[in-house]
Each structure stands twice: as C-alpha cells, then as structure tokens.
Amino acid sequence: MADRSGGSTGAAGVGPAVDGPGKVRNVVLVGHTGAGKTTLVESLLVATGTITRPGRVEDGTTVSDFDDIEHRQHRSVSLSLAPVEFDGVKINLLDTPGYADFVGDLRAGLRAADAALFVISAADGVDGSTRMLWDECAAVGMPRALVVTKLDSARADFDEMTAICQRVFGDGDTDRVLPLYLPLHGDDESVVGLMGLLTQRVYDYSSGTRETRDPDPEHLPLIEEARNRLIEAVIAESEDESLMDRYLGGEEIDVDTLVADLELAVSRGSFYPILATSTVNNLGSIELLEGIVRACPTPPEHEVPPVTTPEGKPCEPLTCDPEGPLVAEVVKTTSDPYVGRISLVRVFSGTLRPDMTVHVSGHGLADRGHEDHDVDERVGALSSPLGKTQRQLGRGIAGDVVAVAKLTRAETGDTLSDKDHPMLMEPWVMPDPLLPVAIQAHSKADEDKLSQGLARLVAEDPTLRLEHNPDTRQLVLWCMGEAHVDVLLDRLRTRYGVAVDAIPHKVSLRETFAGKAAGRGRHVKQSGGHGQFAVCEIEVEPLPNGAGFEFVDKVFGGSVPRQFIPSVEKGVRAQMARGVAAGFPVVDLRVTLVDGKAHSVDSSDMAFQMAGSLALREAAAAAQVHLLEPVSEVQIIVADEYVGGVMSDLSSRRGRVVGTEPVGAGRTSVRAEVPEIEISRYAIDLRSISHGTGQFGRSYVRHEPMPPQLAAKVKAEHAA
Template sequence: MGATSHQAGAAGRAPTADHPSSVRNVVLVGHTGAGKTTLVEALALTAGAVTRAGRVEDGSTVSDHDEIEHRQQRSVQLSLVPVEWAGTKVNLLDTPGYADFVGELRAGLRAADAALFVVSSSDGIDGATRMVWEECQAVGMPRAIVVTHLEAARADHAQMAAVCADAFGGDDPDAVVPLHLPLYGPAGPDGHAPVTGLLDLLTQRVHDYSSGGRAERDPEPEELAQIAGARSRLIEAVIAESEDETLMDRYLGGEDIDLKSLVADLERAVARGTFHPVLMAAPAADGARQGLGTVELLELVTRGFPTPLERDPVPVTAPDGADRPAVACDPDGPLVAEVVKTSSDPYVGRISLVRVFSGTLLPEQTVHVSGHGLTDRGHEDHDVDERTGALSCPFGKQQRPVTRAVAGDLACVAKLTRAETGDTLSAKDRPLLMEPWQMPDPLLPLAVQAHSKADEDKLSQGLARLAAEDPTMRLEQNPDTHQVVLWCLGEAHQDVALERLRTRYGVQVDPVPHRVSLRETFGAPASGRGRHVKQSGGHGQFAICEIEVEPLPPGSGIEFVDKVVGGAVPRQFIPSVEKGVRAQAARGLAAGYPLVDVRVTLLDGKAHSVDSSDAAFQTAGALALREAAASSAIHLLEPVAELAVLVPDDYVGPVMSDLAGRRGRVVGTEQSGSGRTLVRAEIPEIEISRYAVELRSVSHGTGRFSRSYARHEPMPPNIAEKVRERLEKGSPLT
C-alpha cells in the first residue's frame, strides 16, 4: 500500500463515527496462541488509543480479560476494541480461537464486514482455521492474512507465505500474495536475525522499525534486488484482479504501470473479497511507539476493507413472519440492530453489544425487541417494547459514553433487561426481525445439582441468566431422568459455565454423572395376579386382579385391554386397575426405568361390596404387573441416535473405526463438498456422551457432527447386566 498521512486517535477518547463511510468492522480469526489479542493491543498502541503496551489509565488492557479468562489462560469471549485511524473508526472484534467458544467467533463474523486471519509463523495453520476461511469465502467476506510471532527462532517467512497460499488460495493460490518482505537486523548470539522492518513490494520503499517508530527510506541495491521477483508476482496478481482488461497486456509488453493505479486496483480487489494480501505484524518492543507492521495493517483496513455501505441489504421480516423489504445501511433508514453479545456488569447490570445495520440508535430510546427462535435452548422468544439505557464504547474495563450509533457502527447498550444475544432491535412503531445467524449445536452434556439449599433457591434464575448470555448453551430439564442438564460445546465451555454461575450469579452447583433415558420391556409373555386385601378394623381394602402381559413392537407404548366378563371387576374399578398399571410402568420394574412397548390385558378379578375402592384396585394393578415381571425376562432398552459426522476425507477411516468401537453401525457415506465426507451412522447414545470432545481428537479439530433420536432398542445382555450391578451397588447410572 502506498504511503499516507496517519491520524491516530487520542488516548482515552472513545472513537466516534458520524457516517457509515467512516466505519470499518473487522473480526480477527485464528487458533489459540496465534496472537490475536496481542495484535489488537499493538494496533491500539499504534492508533494512539493507549499510551503503552495496550494499557489504559486504570491499568486494564484494551481487550479487557475477565477473571475467568485469566484462569483459563485463553480468550473465552468476543471483545470489541474500537480505535481511530486516518479519520476512520475501526471496530476490532477479537474472537476466541478455542473450538469450545466458536459461538463467540460466529457472533464476531456476524458483526464484521471483513476478517483478518491471524496465523503464527511458528505454528502454521490448523484445520479449524481453514474451515472458517471457507465459510467466509462462501459468503464473499473480504479477508487478509497477518503473520505473527516473527521473533520465533524457527520462523521461515518465505515458507509461511507459501503455506498461506496453499491453505487459503484454493483454486487460485495467486490471490494470496505477500505485500512485504521482512527486513532482518544483525544476528544475535544465537544466530537468529530479528525482523526490524518491511520491504514494501509495491512502493519499493523500506519501512524501518528498528528505532522504535516507523521510518521510510529508499532501499539499498541488495534490498532492491531482493524485492524484484516477489514484486513481479504481486503486480501480476493485482493486475489479474483489475477491471482494466488491457492492463495485463501492457504490463507483459514492458510498460511500467502507474503505482497509483496498482494501489487502487489492489484496494478494490481486497474490498471485493477476491484478493487476500499477506502482511506481517509484531507488538512494539519496550519503549517503542509502534509495533512492526501495524501502520501497514491499519492502512490496509481503512483503505482496502469495505465500509458497511458496501454490505448487501439485510433481509428482514415482521415479527409475525410477514415479508418486509430488505434494509440497506442508511443512518436515516428504519432502525434495525442486532444484539451480538450479552454480558453482565456488577454495577451496570446487563450490557448488550449491538451492531446497527440500519437507522440510528440513541440513548434512552424505546425500541422493539423481537425474539430469535431458540426456545429449544432455553431462550424464550421476545416480542416486547423496551427502553434502552446509555450507549457506550468499551475501553478496557471502562465504558465511555457515546451520543449515538449510526448504521454500520457497534455500541454497547445498557439496561436491556429482556433482549438476549441474537435478538433484533427495531423501531417501536415498525417492528422488524432479522434471521438469526447459525449457532453451533451444543452436544456435550453437563448434569448439575445445587450444592446447598441456598443454591437451590437461586439455581433457576442463575441458569436463566447464563442462558441469556450464551446462545450456544442449551438448558434442559430432563423429564425422564429429572436432571438439570447444561448442553455445552466442550469441556472448557463447561468450566466457564460453572465458573460464571459461581462468580457472577452466586450459585454453587455440583456436576453429577449424566444419565441416559433407558427403558424397560418384557422379553416374553407373562401373567400376574395382584391381591390387595387388608382388614384392620373399620373400613378395609379389598381388590384382586389378574392380568396378562405381552411384548409389542418398538414404539408401541403401553396398551391396556379389558377382557373381564361377568362383572368380576366392577366397571367403575377397571380404570383404577389401568391407572395402577401405568403408574407402576412409569416407575419401572427391574432397574427403575419406565416400562414401554407392552400390552396389558385385564382378564379377571374379585371385588368386595364394601371394602373395594379406587385406591385398592390401583394397588392391585401395580402388584399384578410386578408379579408378571418376576416371572419374565425384563429387557433394558437404550436410546439409539442417528449420527451425521462431517470430516475431511483424510479422517474418514479413523472416524469409522472409532464409531465401530462404540457399537456404532455405519449406514452410509456421501461426499459433501470438496474434500469432505459425511458419515451417517446409528449408535447407542450411552456411547457418545463425550463424542463432542472425542471427535475433536480423532479428526484433529476438523470434524463436526449432529445427532437426533432414532429409537430405543434392546441393550446387549452383558452391558445390561453391568447396569443392573451398578444399580444394586448404588452407583450412578449413565
């Protein structure tokens, strides 16, 4: 990129935007440890948002790690760091790199208009990062690559450029090209030469950072020779993206192309999402004013990345589903904003991070909150009016007030007590609803119980507030096992959920083994007699009934048939027998699990004119069913899930072997896009309670799966016997 005048924001002042054209929303993507947060802090220092190493005056960092993140030693939530550069407000959205917090990443992608993929020169590019690149590619999001950890002893920047082209180039590796080459300083005692500057391939200028700031100079002859080959490849890649179809012929004919035209074509290609430059960046050394490559990166963001005005109009509907015209990014248009993150502050209360897509959001404004359709995860739909609190811009642990948020900008809104992540804010007199973004399905169960009676009283409210903050979590009250289950994305996600319950909401819970909903059924026909006769003075109890039980096909439930003749059981007590049978079936017979798929036939019985009653015949019905069970084999039925596992072709074999080891039956495979296979299988649910973690290991973080209930089927006798033994010992049943 060519040289430009740099205008940094003043430290401590909240950047503001008066028009969408002066906003850039950029999400940083990359695996854990790639250096995203360090890069954000370096950019904030270069832009003048802070005066030293990412620190604000209260001592916090601009990325505002909370206590949970310090304990986790990783970022676990989306954070917004706004900076100002050359009169442009740049909203930097720092996302977690760990797979358990992919929901925060998806929120960042939703709020952004472009992405910076941060890769470590020493660690390479993992499969999960490649998958996110493909997602961005599918929607045409502009992207650039930033190589970090330049100081690593084993860093090979030429090789890293080739790795980026291979990983991100797809069918067009020439679209992933470095803008600079590293300039090395004198080698140290270990023989490692540090990167002290950049050789700009377009301008053929040297950006020297060795003095603590950025200084430009002409290249030395040997540096100019080093630039030549890489510069030719860059120019050809830029010209290939040019709208001027004569440019390539002129260049190949020996004509010198005007630098201004090349820069303009590069910026247009980046904004279109068809060209992906590779840059380098490093944090500032102690006492330095600027980190290496941060000026160049801010130039690319402000000049090459698109404004919110270039985003396609957003589809909306009325809350009742009626069609409405799509809304464009217009500060004077109808208000449409979306809550992309919800958090809690001990002093302010709930804080909602909002992306404004149309209109202008003001403080103390009455807005309509429309729900998001995630009721299956414990998030209720909303269709209410609510008054916004103050608008602010995050700065470390502080919230600096702003007077408005125009279309295209992001801001924090206080005191939205009903709005949750994914909800739409719109005008009170013109309510609208955006289609929610795709959330990953939480597939790792965590059963919890209150630690004490005091915690039990607060548990329901604490769980509701936790679910409001995190739409990737599903809250379940299992009616079969009577357990409270938090469905999470992984073990780290579980740890964060428990920690937030304890520290933010004052609720201490204990994890307990997750129980699978087993069933029981009869293995063969059987008969039973229930006799309930008691006489202890006064009104007695008398009821006798005889039943026959026979197994039915799976999914039949419980059938009750009356074949009593001659009034042996009075008509008014036949429903009582059925009620007693069904109550006993719900309690189970052998292992305490509900009985299903049987036909119970009432054949005969006896009654007393005075002592028979509804309660007596209910008891007799239950006793008859228990006697029948004692004379027949009772089979345990386990739930079977339909599993769809999407993995790269290289991992199909290991995944299928792993499924076979879990008593899974592969029912088919099919190609799903380039280089990926969808494996379909049926597998007992008891075998996949931790599959969300174990698939990640088998597929090196590249696999995904979905599951749905298929049916209950008989459990193998050896496994059923182990379950019964554990029940007899009082051990938890999983």
C-alpha cells in the same frame, strides 16, 4: 465505492465519533489459540494511542492498560470489542476466541464484522484447526486477509509461511494469496522493517520508530518480482477491463487505482492479501491499520441479512443507511454483578439512540432454554467499550458496533427495531452443543440461586442448551467441550455466587417385556371403618418397537365394575412410568384386563389404581424385562487421513458404520449408528482422534435392546 475519507476524533472519555457508515471498519480477528490475536489487538491500540504502553511486569506477569481493562482470565474465551481510530476512521476490532469450544463467539464475531483478519503465527504455522476456522469464514462469505504474526520468533520464516498459506488457502491458485509487504532483515537476520510492494517504499523500524525511505538497490529486484505478481492478481478483479492491457503494455498504474482494485478483490472474496507484524517496536501495526482502512470493505458494501416481521412476513431488503428503519442485532451479552447486563449490538440499519424505546424480537430457541421475545424495551446508555471501560456515545449509526446498557430482556441473537414497525433478522447458524454435563447444586443456599444463575448463563450464551430431563430427573448443560464446561461453571461460581457439582450423566433408557406374562394385583386393607378392596388380573405382551401402549378390556360378568376399569389402566400407566426393573419407563406394551374382584363398599378408584400397579409388577417378576438404550445416527466429517482411526473407534463403541462418502477438500463423511451411552463424551474424543479437525452431528434414531451384560449391570446398580 463508499466514501473512505477522514472524520472527527472523540474526546477523552467519549467514544470515537462516527460521521457515516463509510467511516467505520468492522474487522474480526480469527485464528487458533496462541496465534497472537489479542497481542495484535494490543499492538494496534498502542499504535493508535488508545493505550499508552505495550506492557509492564507486575508480580512476574506482563500486563498493560488493556490488561487492566479486560479480565485476562476470560479474554481468550469470549468475543470482545476494542474500538480504535486511525486516519479518521473508527475501526471496531472484534477479538474472537481460538478454542473450538467457543465457535459460537466466533460466529457472533463474523456476524458483526464486514471482514476478517486471519491471524497466523510465523512460529507455529497452519494446523487442522486453523483450516476449520478458515472454513467457518468461507461458509458465511466473509472477506479475508491474512496477518502473519511473530516475525521476531527464532523459528519464523515469512517466505515459507507465505508458501504454506498459498497452498492451504489458495484453492489451487497461489496468486489468490499474496503478500502486500516483504520483511526487511537487518545484519543479524532479524526483521527490522517492511518493504511495501504497492508503494515501493521501505518502512524501517530499526531505530525504534517507524522511518520511511527508498529501498536499497539490492532489494529492488525482489520487490519488483513480487510487485508484478501482486499487481497482476489485483487488477484481474478491476472493473476497468482495459487496465490489464495497459499494465502489460508498460503503463505505470497509480497506487490509488491499485488500492481501489485491491479493496474490490478483497470484498469479493477472490483475493486474500498477506500482511506481517512483530511485537518488536510494533512493527507492521501502522501498515496493518492502513490496510484495514484502505483495503477492507465498508459496512455499506456488506449486504444486510434478510428481515421479516415477527410473524414471519418478508420485509423489503435493507441497506446500511443511518436514515433507514432501525434494525440492530445483539451479538454478545454479558452480565456484571455491579454494572448489570451489557449487550454488544451491531447496528445494520437506522440509528440507535440512548433512552429510546425499541422492540425486542427473538427467535425462540426453546430447545436451548431461550424464550421467544416479542416485547418493547427502553435502551439505556450507549458506549464504545474497551474492556471494562465504557466510553459514552450519543448515538449508534448503521454500520457501527456499540455497547447498550440495561436491556434486561434482550439476549444474544435478538433483533432490536422500531417499536412501531418491529422486525426480526434472519438468525446466524448456532453450533449444536454435543457434550452433556449433569449438575446439581452444591448446597441448599446454592439451590435457591441456581435457576436465576442458569437463566443468565443461557441469555449470554446461545450455544448452551439447558435441559431438565424428565426421565433421569437430571439438570443437564449441553456444552461445546470441556473448556466450555469449565468456563460456564466458573462463571456460575464467580459472577452469580452459585456453586454446583458435576455428576455422572444418565442416558434415558427404556424398559419393555421380552415375552408374554400374567400378573395379579390384590390391594386389600381393613383397619376399621372404610377399607380398601380391589383385585385385578392382567395379561401383558410386548408390541413392536415404537408401537406405544395399548389397554384392552376383556372383563366379563362385571367382576370389575365399569367405573373402575379406567382406574386399573391409570394404575398400570403410573407403574409403567416408574419402571418395573431398573426405574426406567416401560414402553411398547399391550395390557389386557381379564378378571378381578370388587367390594360393594370398600372398592374405590384409588384401590383399583393400586391393584393395577401391583399386577404389572407381578407380571414383570414372572417375565424377562429388556432394557432399551437410545441409538443415534452420527455423521462425522473428518480429514481422509483420520477415517481409519474414526471407524476403528466407532467399532469399539458398538457402532455400526452405514456409509462413507467424500465431501471434498480431502475430507470424508462417515455415517454410523451408535448407542448414545457410548458417545456422551464423543465431542472430546473425536478432537483427540482427529487432532482437532473432526466435527460431528447426531440425531436420535430409536431405542433398541441393550446387551445383556450391560443391562444386568444397570439393574444391579438400581437394586443397590
């Protein structure tokens, strides 16, 4: 097991010093909104003396030193870092947003951390969104511990909450989820302390400070029963196969051995200890800090993600070694109008130092507006951030999380490595943004600044996809949900001074001919001097879906000179791009040029282009033109209890269910084909239907004819 002993303390204004990777714990706080994650971070900051007081009231709002540091408005919707020092160990607390819209920040926090504290409110319990967050952690194999907050709430019941956690998170084995402490109740049944099961000591906070004493006689049977169950669960993971027999034989196992096996069980992901806290007197904060230091895995125990060269050639596996090759990753990017760009960086291997030149390698998420980086860049100052305060660091060693200034090219997800030996780290999975929002600049002044502001937003947020739709000529932000939209537009306005208006999002429709038709295009102008003369006659017929465009020349006798036949085709193609009924591109069409007329002097390339365009428009006027709408295959994963509601809703959206199948753990996958125009806001609607537990993906399948009544409405709007 890695060295877990103490280290040195950073001076005022200087970040905590780190003597080695074993002196670091990277812990991400996970939980739904309102569980108390940020309040818990504040309690730990107070308990370690990082800030001096838990809060004060200003203008009717409770604020603190941490509130002064961190913007309260954005703290709950963005990944933030709060480093503390306890028992000589630097603990990087990564606070993640609980909103489903900001799952990208959650995944960034999971990437940077080595263990997760799953924060659950004793007053609110476990809901569907909590289970989804748990699944996010499980998907990346993140070791987890549970922290039950708000024990001081009138509705809190620790025993009931323990039973719920065992049922929801134990995967059928309740001994995988057990408490390390039991609450100590006072005369009025309020929680005044904790009873440690491994240490068999009481930590009493009733006097306002933490006092350690022996348990009262009436508490011993309760402690003994819970302790025996805990010890058996912990030593089942021990590498000492004789330990269980010795324990069952009556031998007393020392606490250090139990703690070592506890850390092993947690790091393997086979055991999830429960800890408890309350805001009253910071109850449980010290116990939680001790648990983080002694039971959470260290960075060397966390496997470094695979790396390749920027060209894709595999590299040797890396370890968390400060003397190894430099490989670090940008997990969060923020921009400040005054400070500039700040990059939150997890160092996986090697040592990062101020002013060194590094190579920046990116993954090229071109579909989301992220360019593929492959440049050298000089690192600015390193710091250990606490909100807006940046405590300077002399280095960032393997295992640490640091803030880096002046990385103007690096974006979230990019790899920093040695400039002479560049490497690229395997990316974490980015969620797909599925809510489209079309925007336009509010004024001409905003239009001039819009592109720069959007570029900064894209650099900060890899879950955002920026699209310039050539068909609808709209600028579209693909977002995770309504809250995500609100935050993005607010950042554009407040950080970058760009005001935008949301406008109705248009779907990329197509047009096609329903049957055969003929058209004649005549472009004749004479206004003195050189005139314009071109006549062409065409026949059009629809082709099968997806066949594209065909141009056939059947002109005989030179009625249209050979040099002008390509001009007719060019004019037809140009008109197809502009549309013939509602302004959408025409597809799946064969156009046959059958006849025409030319003038020896006045005919020209441009004249025959115009004639070809006019001929197609005349043919469209004589035929029925269908509007084609895009259809997507949607795969929805939802709890079994909501399957009926989902299928009923899909039917109301003109959807066709093509299959359902169970995917385990009481969840079902529903596959359906649905017109895209019906699912523009499905990211929002599905949450409502499934109470926040559903998720879906979509992929384009084809275009197919729109119902006549809807097509008529679209054509009427275009004509108006």
